[in-house]
Amino acid sequence: MSLPEGESIGIRELRQHASRYVAMAKTGKRVPVTERGKLVAYLVPAEEPTSAYDRLVAAGQVRPARGNILDTLASFEPLEAAPGEKPLSEVLREMRDEERY
Numbered sequence: 001m002s003l004p005e006g007e008s009i010g011i012r013e014l015r016q017h018a019s020r021y022v023a024m025a026k027t028g029k030r031v032p033v034t035e036r037g038k039l040v041a042y043l044v045p046a047e048e049p050t051s052a053y054d055r056l057v058a059a060g061q062v063r064p065a066r067g068n069i070l071d072t073l074a075s076f077e078p079l080e081a082a083p084g085e086k087p088l089s090e091v092l093r094e095m096r097d098e099e100r101y
Contacts, residue, residue, distance in 0.1 A: 008033065009021060021043055022043070028049065029057075029058075030058055044058060045058060
C-alpha cells in the first residue's frame with residue numbers, strides 16, 4: 001500500500017495497521033500522521049538516507065519515477081518531415097559533418 005500524494009493517516013489507522021506504515025517508512029517514504037485532522041508527526045526511516053536523491057525522496061520533495069522509460073520511448077512515433085523539407089536526421093548529420101572540418 002502507498003499513500004496518495006498529500007494524504008495522511010490518523011492515529012487510529014496507525015494503531016490498527018502499524019506494521020504496514022512502518023514498512024512504508026523503512027522503504028524511505030515519509031508518512032504524515034494526524035490527530036483530529038491536524039498534522040502531529042511524521043513516520044520516517046530510522047537511518048539517514050545516504051544520497052542526496054534519497055534524502056529528497058524521504059523529505060517528500062521528489063517522487064520516484066514509476067514505470068519503465070524504455071516502454072515510454074517505444075510508444076513514440078518518429079516525426080515525419082514536412083513536404084519539401086529534409087528529415088531532421090539528415091539535418092543533424094549535416095551539422096555534425098560541418099563541425100568535424
